[in-house]
Amino acid sequence: MTSADSHETRQVMIRLEKLTKHYPGQQRNAVDGLDLDINEGEIVVLVGPSGCGKTTTMKMINRIIEPTSGRIILNGEDVTRTDADQLRRRIGYVIQQTGLFPHMTIGENVATVPKLLGWDKSRTDARVDELLNMVNMDPEIFRHRYPKQLSGGQQQRIGVARALGGDPTVLLMDEPFGAIDPITRDRLQNEFLRVQSEVRKTIVFVTHDIDEAIKMGDRIAIFKEGSQLAQYDTPEQILTAPADDFVAEFIGRGASLKRLNLSYVGDIDPRPWPTVSVSTSIAEARETLRNAAESALIVVDEAGRPHSWVSPEELNRAGEGSSLKEIGQTPRAIVEPRATLSDALNELIAARYAVTLVVDDTGKLQGVVDIEQINDSIRSMRASAVTEARASLGGEP
Amino acid sequence: MSFLEFLETRSSDMVELGLEHAAVVGLSVLLATIIGVTLGVATYQRARARGMVLAITGAILTIPSFALFILLLGPLGLGWPPTVVALTLYGLMPVVRNTITGLRGVDPAVLEAAKGMGLNRRQRLLRIELPLAWPVIITGVRVTTLVLLGITAIAAIINGPGYGEFIFTGLARVGTPVAVNLVLAGALGVMILAVLFDILFYTVRKLTTSKGIQ
Ligand SMILES: Nc1ncnc2c1ncn2[C@@H]1O[C@H](COP(=O)(O)OP(=O)(O)OP(=O)(O)O)[C@@H](O)[C@H]1O
């Protein structure tokens, strides 16, 4: 079964029918007769050049912008003319500037929609704690803080937690990670994908960054000017078979490298590597390394987390009385299973021993990934993409 | 008689006039705040209405207080009523202006988020906009208070309450030794009240403004 088939069998959560927005005083429609189906539980990314109408399209779904014509069907119900405030309580909303309420604590911010929905205090409090934990913010530490006491990345996490407050079925996100430095953005993206794997919301995600679109999207809608859909498909298909020159140009060069963003470290089996515990004696460590094919050892702490790399030179230099705790080099190239192969490759290029350490969610060492494994993965991806493209050719009448 | 001796002999008058002065200013500030904030809330989103309300309340401030008190004498008589009405009118401008400034200064992203969460117009105003504008509004109220403390001294010409009585009695006896003491005592009283009100506003502002925006 191809991914396209599986989408058709899923239930449509948001249906846009001939959706049109004309701003007064503008010559052309900002959004012009857009038809778009978004399935339950998927992340659809709207992407396209600046001014093509992504934000306008998204904001019509919760009627922050009222459509000029057309219909919005939410879970089978026409919501084009229903009470907008009621509608918005069912739809989470995250914006780039976060828009946290500065005079309210983090806890009060996250409790906004539960309070509007009239939940009692204990249910609201429990929900706030649950959401703060979900976005990796310890409730004990952050519940009573104010937004200004948080970093930009933390504020954006709270923005997401607040949007999930009333357990909406749909989440709208307008460039949520747009104003954040690349490293933090990457972490937030990974974290958000982890959250999504738990909550399974239907998500409309706006960005103008094709790499972000490829990473976040189950399906990507590439817009041209005036919200004309250039292509609406899975990231794999868009990268393999761009619908036209516009899409190909928009993806830019390096489509194969971009495909690395579509596979995760968790999809490949990490290779084992000789490992010793910090409590091991220097002599034993030398013995282990002598019997290994590799040129260095990974030292792990009591909890199994990577502590350091030790080389033969370092082991030889160390006196008999010294401990593995004190020698060696802190490992830098470490990734989690949710990291993409692109992340792993990046780390690997800069790494000392041409491998990236893979750790699980608790930080425990799982093994290593090397360039050979990444290469294999690229080859198999290309093969399956070609098969799929062939199949879609053959399927046409 | 030295100024200190004068204060000692008239100390009960000082206190009584001070309480009156504070009471009439307090009442007028309260009325000006209620009316001013209402006007600000009603007009801040519309440019024409906003401009008009600022122009009118600003124009009121340019009427000489002497003239306004005397004009109100006809319809409202002597004493408290014309005083309170005149002071309330004078007090509107700083409150209206700061209410409008404060409400318009709220971050549009915060407002959009509030809308997106499903807060209706009223909830947005009461839970988001007014609390965020509050520090600016209360600064306007403080300015109003200082302006009114001074103007109240003039209200004595229509038998209004407060330290103006000392000042105008002094004026009537210019040339006599007691005149200077009377005027000085009146001015000192107003200054002490100004300091006390300032402390009060500082405290109220601290207590009523969220720690998140201090
Ligand atoms: N309030 C408005 N009034 C008039 N025109 C508007 C308004 N908002 C947007 N537009 C116009 O509508 C078009 C689409 O705007 P929109 O904000 O949806 O673009 P976008 O795809 O989100 O762009 P970006 O990537 O820059 O955020 C643009 O040409 C823009 O100038």
Ligand SMILES: [Mg+2]
């Ligand atoms: Mg936009």
